[in-house]
Amino acid sequence: MSELAAQQNSATGQTGVLAWIERTGNRLPDPVFLFLGLIAGLVVLSMIAAAAGWSALHPTEIDEATGQAKVIAATSLLSADNIRTLWVDMPKTFTHxxxxxxxxxxMLGAGVAERSGLFGTAMRAGVSGAPTVLLTPIVAFVAMMGNLAADAAYVVLIPLAGIIFHAAGRHPIAGIAAAFAGVSGGFSANLLPGQLDALLFGITEAAVETVFADFTANIAGNWYFIAAMLVIFLPVIWYVTDRVIEPRLGPWDPARAGSAGANEQVSDELTGAERKGLRRAGLATLFVVGLWLLFTFGPGTPLIDEEASAEARLTPLYQSLVGGFFLLFLLAGWAYGKAAGTVSDHRGLVKMMSESMADMAYYLVLAFTAAHFVAMFAWSNLGLILAVQGADLLKASGLPAWALLMLIVVFTALLNLFVGSASAKWALLAPVLVPMLMLLGITPEMTTAAYRVGDGATNIITPLMVYFPLILIFCQRWQKDFGLGSLAATMLPFSIGLLLSGMVLVGAWVMLDLPLGPGASVFAPVPAAP
Structure with a gap:
């Protein structure tokens, strides 16, 4: 920890744009206190808005007395009703x-898969023995898939990529850069939905309900899109690594390696127990997939609502995916751990689940403040007013949907330089962006997809990214004089390539009106009144 802190402190001596970003971002409070400050500002704004008579016509509700669109007026958060709701419903606001x-x-399941070693071993297996000519795309692919493993991808795969490149006679920092670009730059790119989808779509669901009443999120709503991101990002990372970064780094000279790099002992070879564990985990995965197919198409079709409309028949299936991924990660992690010897008995399994919840302690604190910010935004009616006024402004601009969504990508990428947390940024943006674009006929799933592209692209160039100093240490194991500016300059071509290709993907997806995932489209009519 002291070494990491020293690297962070040494960064303050740098100059230039990245140093300005670092200094500016470091002045921002912790996201928890950022939300508390925003709540205080929201209270003041709501008082001003109520006194000034800010209002808007509700896009879906009709006033029964007049037969006209219902007028929604701004409400002060210091009104008696809102003060009562804040304190009386505080537990409900948080838990709901x-x-x-x-x-x-x-995370109950993913924590077992991570702590049993399944994620780390699967990533090592994915890159071990890779042909030299295909080394970069294999590392990039495993890195993006490794997003399912969250932190494990950073601490296992990225340093391992440096070792593998070194063993192949290639520059180890090129391997670290390719893995970092995949894990962090391609943060949302994956062939499977995972914990990030659950996190973001939960916030999306809360944002929709600030204006349009009940809405059920589908965590597979970006499945096809994030798979396409992986397909698009893979050649970008491959090209930038092999044609831009590695030639720039020059021939690898082992004499420049730091002591840790010269004596690196981490191996990509799997033991017999680990291979057995992977086979058992594969069987457990097939079991869960088969179980869900049985629930969907078997007797009684419990995950299909036979009485619902054609559009809503699969809603139970989509809603079950949270539980499905929990069971998949849990059983696969348990099966791996039993075979590999990392899970001794059921008590060890429960301990891993408990530890995964301990890791979520900070998230619980952040969620408490974010939940109240989102809820109070709705109580004040400012979310609806801003969404209606913003939608009218966007309509008047005449910009097509693809251009609007590409602007969201750019705005998110810029904001990401200063606020690294994906959930914190989306909790700030979603209450306005999601309803506003719904009023233009753009679905919550499409808005979330555009956000995800911008959220990942600049992760790899901002010193405020929590793992940025750690990646610097990994590089210095191989090249002692590799500094903060060196890392930022190395990752900048990746960031530009991922941002531009992601924007093209968003624009093309909207223009072609492709499905974003099962039951999720780009466009939809403005929701009707409840």
Missing amino acids: FHPLGYVLVV
Whole structure:
């Protein structure tokens, strides 16, 4: 920890744009206190808005007395009703925050898969023995898939990529850069939905309900899109690594390696127990998939609502995916751990689940403040007013949907330089962006997809990214004089490539009106009144 802190402190001596970003971002409070400050500002704004008579016509509700669109007026958060709601409903406001349940359920299973060693071993297996000519795309692919493993991808795969490149006679920092670009730059790119989908769509669901009443999020709502992101990002990372970064780094000189790099002992070879564990985990995965197919198409079709409309028949299936991923990660992690010897008995399994919840302690604190910010935004009616006025402004601009969504990508990427947390940024943006674009006929799933592209692209160039100093240490194991500016300059071409290709993907997806996932489209009519 002291070494990491020293690297962070040494960064303050740098100059230039990145140093300005670092200094500016470091002045921002912790996201928890950022939300508390925003709540205080929201209270003041609500008082001003109520006194000034801010209002808007509700896009879906009709006033029964007049037969006209219902007028929604701004309400002060210091009104008696809102003060009563704040304190009386505080436990309900927190526990009914949709991301909370989604994330905790998925993490109960993912924590077992991570702590049993399944994630780390699977990533090592994915890159071990890779042909030299295909080394970069294999590392990039495993890195993006490794997002399912969250922190494990950073601490296992990224340093391992440096070792593998070194063993292949290639520059180890090129391997670290390719893995970092995949894990962090391609943060949302994956062939499977995971805990990030549960987190973001929980916030999306809460944002929709600030204006349009009940809405059920589908955590597979970006499945096809994030799979396409992986397909698009893979050649970008491959090209930038092999044609831009590695030639820039020059021939690898082992004499420049730091002592840790010269004596690196981490191996990509799997033991017999680990291979057995992977086979058992594969069987457990097939079992869960088969079980869900049985629930969907078997007797009684419990995950299909036969009496619902054609559009809503699969809603139970989509809603079950949170539980499905929990069971998949849990059983696969348990099966791996029993075979590999990392899970001794059921008590060890329960301990891993408990530890995964301990890791969520900070998230619980953040969720408490974010939940109240989102809820109070709705109580003040400012979310609806801003969404209606913003939608009218966007309509008047005449910009097509693809251009609007590409602007969201750019705005998110810029904001990401200063606020690293994906959930914190989305909790800030979603209450306005999601309803506003729904009023233009753009679905919550499409808005979330555009946000995800911008959220990942600049992760790899901001010193405020929590793992940035750690990646610097990994690089210095191989090249002692590799500094903060060196890392930022190395990752900048990746950031530009991922941002531009992601924007093209968003624009093309909207223009072609492709499905974003099962039951999720780009466009939809403005929701009707409840």
